[in-house]
Amino acid sequence: MWIEPNETEVNRVQVLNETGKLVRTYPQICDEELLGLYKWMVQARTFDQRALKLQRQGRIGTYAPMIGQEAAQIGSAFALKEQDWMYPSYREVGASLVHGVSMENFFLYTMGNLQGGTSAKNANVFPVQIIIGAQCLHAVGGAWASKLQHENSVSVAYIGDGGTSQGDFHEALNFAGVYKLPVVFFVQNNHWAISVPRSKQTASSTIAQKAAAYGITGIQVDGNDVLAVYSTMQEALKRAREGKPVLVEAVTYRQGPHTTADDPTKYRQNTEVESWLEKDPLKRMKAFMIDRNIWDEELDQKEFEIANEKVTKAFQLAENTPNSKTEEVFDFVFEQKTKQLQEQKSSIGTEGVLK
Amino acid sequence: MWIEPNETEVNRVQVLNETGKLVRTYPQICDEELLGLYKWMVQARTFDQRALKLQRQGRIGTYAPMIGQEAAQIGSAFALKEQDWMYPSYREVGASLVHGVSMENFFLYTMGNLQGGTSAKNANVFPVQIIIGAQCLHAVGGAWASKLQHENSVSVAYIGDGGTSQGDFHEALNFAGVYKLPVVFFVQNNHWAISVPRSKQTASSTIAQKAAAYGITGIQVDGNDVLAVYSTMQEALKRAREGKPVLVEAVTYRQGPHTTADDPTKYRQNTEVESWLEKDPLKRMKAFMIDRNIWDEELDQKEFEIANEKVTKAFQLAENTPNSKTEEVFDFVFEQKTKQLQEQKSSIGTEGVLK
Amino acid sequence: MTSMTMIEAINLTLRKEMERDNKVVCLGEDIGKNGGVFRATDGLQAVFGEERVVDTPIAESAIVGAAVGMATRGLRPVAEIQFLGFIYEAMDQMAAQAARIRFRSAGTLNAPMVVRAPFGGGVRTPELHSDSLEGLFLHSPGLKVVMPSSPYDAKGLLAAAIRDNDPVLFLEPMKLYRAFKEDVPEEDYLLELGKAHVLKEGEDLTIITYGPTVPLVKNVVEQIEKTQNLSIEIIDLRTITPIDEETILASVQKTGRAVIVHEAVKTGGPGAEISALINEKALFHLTAPIIRVTGFDTPYPVPSVEDDWLPNATRIGEGIKEVLSH
Amino acid sequence: MTSMTMIEAINLTLRKEMERDNKVVCLGEDIGKNGGVFRATDGLQAVFGEERVVDTPIAESAIVGAAVGMATRGLRPVAEIQFLGFIYEAMDQMAAQAARIRFRSAGTLNAPMVVRAPFGGGVRTPELHSDSLEGLFLHSPGLKVVMPSSPYDAKGLLAAAIRDNDPVLFLEPMKLYRAFKEDVPEEDYLLELGKAHVLKEGEDLTIITYGPTVPLVKNVVEQIEKTQNLSIEIIDLRTITPIDEETILASVQKTGRAVIVHEAVKTGGPGAEISALINEKALFHLTAPIIRVTGFDTPYPVPSVEDDWLPNATRIGEGIKEVLSH
Ligand SMILES: Cc1ncc(C[n+]2csc(CCOP(=O)(O)OP(=O)(O)O)c2C)c(N)n1
Ligand SMILES: Cc1ncc(C[n+]2csc(CCOP(=O)(O)OP(=O)(O)O)c2C)c(N)n1
Ligand SMILES: [Mg+2]
Ligand SMILES: [Mg+2]
Numbered sequence A, B: 001m002w003i004e005p006n007e008t009e010v011n012r013v014q015v016l017n018e019t020g021k022l023v024r025t026y027p028q029i030c031d032e033e034l035l036g037l038y039k040w041m042v043q044a045r046t047f048d049q050r051a052l053k054l055q056r057q058g059r060i061g062t063y064a065p066m067i068g069q070e071a072a073q074i075g076s077a078f079a080l081k082e083q084d085w086m087y088p089s090y091r092e093v094g095a096s097l098v099h100g101v102s103m104e105n106f107f108l109y110t111m112g113n114l115q116g117g118t119s120a121k122n123a124n125v126f127p128v129q130i131i132i133g134a135q136c137l138h139a140v141g142g143a144w145a146s147k148l149q150h151e152n153s154v155s156v157a158y159i160g161d162g163g164t165s166q167g168d169f170h171e172a173l174n175f176a177g178v179y180k181l182p183v184v185f186f187v188q189n190n191h192w193a194i195s196v197p198r199s200k201q202t203a204s205s206t207i208a209q210k211a212a213a214y215g216i217t218g219i220q221v222d223g224n225d226v227l228a229v230y231s232t233m234q235e236a237l238k239r240a241r242e243g244k245p246v247l248v249e250a251v252t253y254r255q256g257p258h259t260t261a262d263d264p265t266k267y268r269q270n271t272e273v274e275s276w277l278e279k280d281p282l283k284r285m286k287a288f289m290i291d292r293n294i295w296d297e298e299l300d301q302k303e304f305e306i307a308n309e310k311v312t313k314a315f316q317l318a319e320n321t322p323n324s325k326t327e328e329v330f331d332f333v334f335e336q337k338t339k340q341l342q343e344q345k346s347s348i349g350t351e352g353v354l355k
Numbered sequence C, D: 001m002t003s004m005t006m007i008e009a010i011n012l013t014l015r016k017e018m019e020r021d022n023k024v025v026c027l028g029e030d031i032g033k034n035g036g037v038f039r040a041t042d043g044l045q046a047v048f049g050e051e052r053v054v055d056t057p058i059a060e061s062a063i064v065g066a067a068v069g070m071a072t073r074g075l076r077p078v079a080e081i082q083f084l085g086f087i088y089e090a091m092d093q094m095a096a097q098a099a100r101i102r103f104r105s106a107g108t109l110n111a112p113m114v115v116r117a118p119f120g121g122g123v124r125t126p127e128l129h130s131d132s133l134e135g136l137f138l139h140s141p142g143l144k145v146v147m148p149s150s151p152y153d154a155k156g157l158l159a160a161a162i163r164d165n166d167p168v169l170f171l172e173p174m175k176l177y178r179a180f181k182e183d184v185p186e187e188d189y190l191l192e193l194g195k196a197h198v199l200k201e202g203e204d205l206t207i208i209t210y211g212p213t214v215p216l217v218k219n220v221v222e223q224i225e226k227t228q229n230l231s232i233e234i235i236d237l238r239t240i241t242p243i244d245e246e247t248i249l250a251s252v253q254k255t256g257r258a259v260i261v262h263e264a265v266k267t268g269g270p271g272a273e274i275s276a277l278i279n280e281k282a283l284f285h286l287t288a289p290i291i292r293v294t295g296f297d298t299p300y301p302v303p304s305v306e307d308d309w310l311p312n313a314t315r316i317g318e319g320i321k322e323v324l325s326h
Helices: A031-056 A070-078 A093-098 A103-110 A132-148 A167-181 A208-214 A226-241 A270-277 A281-291 A295-318 A324-330 A339-350 B031-056 B069-076 B092-097 B103-110 B134-147 B166-178 B208-214 B226-242 B270-277 B281-293 B297-320 B326-332 B341-351 C008-019 C046-047 C062-073 C084-104 C134-138 C151-163 C211-226 C247-257 C268-286 C303-309 C313-324 D006-020 D046-047 D060-073 D086-104 D134-138 D152-165 D210-229 D245-255 D270-285 D304-309 D314-323
Strands: A085-087 A154-161 A182-189 A217-222 A247-253 B085-087 B155-160 B182-188 B217-222 B244-249 C002-004 C024-028 C054-055 C078-082 C115-118 C142-146 C168-173 C181-182 C197-200 C205-209 C232-236 C238-239 C259-264 C289-295 D001-002 D024-028 D052-055 D078-080 D114-119 D144-146 D168-173 D180-185 D197-200 D205-209 D232-236 D238-242 D258-265 D291-294
Touching: A031 A070, A031 A093, A031 A103, A031 A281, A031 A295, A070 A093, A070 A154, A070 A226, A070 A247, A070 A281, A085 A132, A093 A103, A103 A295, A103 C151, A132 A154, A132 A167, A132 A182, A132 C062, A132 C084, A167 A182, A167 A208, A167 B166, A167 C062, A182 A226, A208 A217, A208 A247, A208 B208, A217 A226, A226 A247, A226 A281, A247 B208, A270 B031, A281 B085, A281 C078, A324 A339, A324 C084, A339 C247, A339 C313, B031 B069, B031 B092, B031 B103, B031 B226, B031 B281, B031 B297, B069 B092, B069 B155, B069 B182, B069 B226, B069 B244, B069 B281, B069 C303, B085 B134, B092 B103, B092 D086, B103 B297, B134 B155, B134 B166, B134 B182, B134 D086, B166 B182, B166 B208, B166 D060, B182 B226, B208 B217, B208 B244, B217 B226, B217 C168, B226 B244, B226 B281, B226 C046, B226 C181, B281 C205, B326 B341, B341 C238, B341 D245, C002 C008, C008 C024, C008 C046, C008 C168, C046 C054, C062 C078, C062 C084, C084 C115, C084 C134, C084 D086, C115 C151, C134 C168, C134 C238, C134 C268, C142 C151, C142 D304, C151 C168, C151 C181, C168 C211, C205 C211, C205 C247, C205 C313, C211 C232, C211 C259, C211 C313, C232 C247, C247 C259, C247 C268, C259 C268, C259 C313, C268 C289, C268 D270, C289 C313, C289 D270, C303 D197, D001 D006, D006 D024, D006 D046, D006 D152, D006 D180, D024 D060, D046 D052, D052 D168, D060 D078, D060 D086, D086 D114, D086 D134, D114 D152, D134 D144, D134 D168, D134 D238, D134 D270, D144 D152, D152 D180, D197 D210, D205 D210, D205 D245, D205 D314, D210 D232, D210 D258, D210 D314, D232 D245, D245 D270, D258 D270, D258 D314, D270 D291, D291 D314
Parallel strands: A085 A154, A154 A182, A182 A247, A217 A247, B085 B155, B155 B182, B182 B244, B217 B244, C024 C054, C024 C078, C078 C115, C115 C168, C142 C168, C205 C232, C205 C259, C259 C289, D024 D052, D024 D078, D078 D114, D114 D168, D144 D168, D205 D232, D205 D258, D258 D291
Antiparallel strands: C002 C181, C142 C238, C197 C232, D001 D180, D144 D238, D197 D232
8 A cells, every 4th residue: 555665676777897897798789889988988088187177277167077977978878869869967068079069169168158058050969058957848848849840859858866856857757758758868866966965865765766756767777887878778769769758867976076166075075985986987998898808008098198189179279269249149139139139239339338 | 677657556545435335444433533524524515515606606706616525635634633734725625624724714715805815823724825836845844844843743735636747746745755854745636637637647657656756655545435535644644743754645536627717528528527426425425324323314414404504604704704905915015014015005095106 | 800809819820820830839738628728729729639739737847848948949839828927937947948048059049939828917816817927027038028908919919929039928918818809800910029009199198008908098098088188199018028119219208208007016017117218218308207007016916906906997097197297 | 343254244144043043944955064155054054953954955946935834834944045046946936935925824924034045247157147136026026135235234134134024035246255354243233124225425426236236336436536526326225125215215316316237137127116216206306317237138148258248347437427428
């Protein structure tokens, strides 16, 4: 009679264990894909580390590092097809790169350039969403549009563990269930929402089990195991494409601060961080690839060098992009500038005072 | 691995079947309670029918009838202790009466008198909430206050099946779980949210299973079986009092229109309504009491007469209450009227124009 | 030409727009089989199917948020919020999402969507069903706010709103839904968003109003002009943002006096902006203070007192008298 | 007397109020161990425990809604919204619940609660972290909106807000959190809500402002008065609703000229109400149009252009010049 708290059993999908050993039948992933996955992880990490450095030098603005979450982001995005759409939060640089956003674009975003919002020009990636949860509804609407227009496109919303507390998250999953939309909600449970641990965010023992509230499919995956994430996401996308929305919980860890403005030593133990460094997603995958004889230290070093150069070039491009001008802000409010906006735009010369 | 949609098994609690026969061990309910429960149901129905009539005569405003939901409302409210608080929606006249709101007060509410909002003066009942879902958060806050102040009081939010789609519902249940609050969310699943059937409101096959998303207890009960509701609610309150919040789904049926402004023939089949009239909560309880030799037709008729008189008296009291005055509205905005409000109040003589 | 009520004009427009453009879809609570609580969408689901006329769960943030998602991916959603008082639930999706997606994406994306909602008082509703909240959206750049005051306007404005490439909040005065009929062409016509309508020219005083209070103001003016030697100009704004400055300023420059009438509460409402605008650009033409005849600064009250709380005929008459006393 | 920053003054006040009254509880995102993203609540959880200083899940509607529930049941919650831009999520609980529970219950219940939120620009935040949305609440009867411009004011106003028996939105200018220190008495003192502060008297022109732009206006005026033979009055509103009409009107009646400065976007903002108010009650004292120097009518822009978008020194100087040109 009584549905007792947390009685649903949830089993986490894992392919590689922490040392990079196979723990279940190998999913059908060819070596090329393995290399692709790993190389993207290297790029994401390299970008991330550079961005942190640049922020400290005052050359870019606030940045939300993704270090530690490369497997979750790369593994999930790698499974998308070109026609699929991504609805990121502010921490999705890894996933966004894989789905076609340029590093330059991301730098421009962090530099506070208006052009930083143009991800959707060249890739099916919505602009960064700051409001926790809002992107889930946009993904629902996008999925709905693709369903009505028969586009065979899945919309994927990226959100954090903390974000699952928002009303918008709930409403989005409920709509997805009711309309059988081609949408995947990809939750990166990185254990922290700024200073609030996952355990204080919700009393449900997993996020995956929240699917039960919406009559949709749920699954939990080791978010530091890129092979588990990739293969799980492939299946999730397959279901979504058939009109069966899926909630994926990728269990991972935010190795760095929440953003460059945050000091995590205020609220979390170093021992916890260290124990998760052991489970680092790149380390694990590298070990597996070396074991498999398709990778070695030299290749590895080279890959980081390539990535470094790529990041350098991207930053140069961003730095050489002209700064946004105040006049431009009036151009993006409506399709046609209203009289007021025209007037305000032309008042810039007189410091915004109408004469 | 995959948590498939609706895999949780949910068993509905039932004590009496549709014909009023016991279907499980009799819960510890004494005859006095049986009579009490039934008499309240009679009062609620009598009020409801009169209100409908008065609305048609233009003597009260829009009214949301509760006919068909008497077992859910009376059974749940009857289990409350005096110090417990109720956070109703707009359809809770039955529950509110049991917990101490006067019929007169309810009439004043429907007549658009400011005094209709004063339920909390004499009873632990919040004013009617129009915004779907908002009351769930107030119940959470109330429960929280009672916990911090060691009041041994449970807060009960009443909401409909449709209301479970709102973000506020989600956020409330999540907070309740995290802080282990003494709160019960009592959902009357009356199968319709205006014209939208339960099946189109959410893809979860029960509302009770939504508890899983919050790590709290859930239970589904036959909402037309007052004994099932009463005994379930007693247990739910007991758990809540210990800091274990509960989501109760009472499965019932809205026999009437959504409100007096609604025409249900636009969207639902008469056959469905008829099949639910068979499951009428009063009929079932009456049969059981007659079987048990504590009730008969004569007593029944008399009870309806008593109720009728009570309703008549209450309506007279309400009708004799002075109408609200426009001047009064300025008194309830802040504790102390601001200069603007004072000015506006005294401008009533000059039709609101400041001289 | 057919004589019809405003609700019929809205229904007709929705049908015509859905026929014209299969990207137009409607979504909202009870808009399908039930045809909307006011029957604005009556019969549309039968014609266009459940995919294009969608009953939603009760979740306003999701209704507007999903519309943003649809609009940025090629559809032209027309979302209904059952009563404007419930739009608070969707405030982020309105003011921070729909309104800003063009800006956020530096013009890469845009949200051609309409959010329809009935509003306004005088019809004895429960709480939060009659509130006039349009002022909040005046202060939310990126949204247009349009409100018709007649069946004819409703058709031309709603069609224009649906074809606009930016999000439009289309507010329908409940009180006027069935208040009167007028001739409405079946054929396609558009009324320009952002353009006010000078309902009646006059020399002595300008009344600026919109939506639910327009017919009331017309009546009051008719009565006054019958008995007094006065000539009053009436401006029906039709769109409160972007606001039609030219029309307002030209009129006040001529008459030197203005009364603003709206149901929204006074402080911080649309009347404040209109008054400030006149002050900014036509101050020296004013021969009297601008009077705002509006809802009082309280929550919308219970039905038994709403008629006195609202800007009714006596209150408007008194406002006119006061402005003319200078 | 201790010299302290505004953030220190806020922290001190919260501690003092929690000591004084055990019904005061704090709730919000990251306010516990982390002490708030700006450290406003630093150290409070260590002193008062996890029951009275509560980290919440990320759900603004729940934070405000739970506070309403608490406040109506005997507590005096002080809720934090991490940045004012996120209050859209809680709009119903703010404007339709907290603001209206006294009204709805005809005075039977009331909600003595404070919602604190940092706001305002100039500090290079990501989107929606710098928006000035106070104008929305000016138009929501039942709420008071208070904003300090100095450490001293912060203490007196916050203490008054916590002890007020109605809901108060307490807005903290981020930019001023650590901008300067001043002497703040440790002892208890209250600054009356609804009372403006004449920062500086003057004869030729009145500048009306509040919160983040107050120190900026002071500087600009100092510079101008140094070089020109001008005497400018500065009013720091402190509370924008209820607004202190007397102080504003008395000043403008004296000077005949007004400039309003705020960061909120122009259309429909607090400046509109202030201008309309002056128009209504002091029109014939005006010798020049009232100028609003405010954010432009666009979404709050990206960091690289915000300094030009905001009412900065040149823009304010230009506004003053314009008003004096009449
Ligand atoms: C509506 C809203 N509330 C609060 C914030 C402030 N905020 C930004 S990130 C964050 C924590 C998010 O945690 P989580 O969802 O777990 O994602 P993570 O940062 O761990 O990737 C908070 C509270 C916000 N951006 N939007
Ligand atoms: C926020 C909000 N949205 C919409 C409405 C309009 N509305 C009033 S009742 C109702 C249906 C509610 O259905 P349910 O929760 O099942 O309760 P029931 O009416 O069946 O008791 C709707 C949509 C509202 N009052 N508040
Ligand atoms: Mg997280
Ligand atoms: Mg229902």
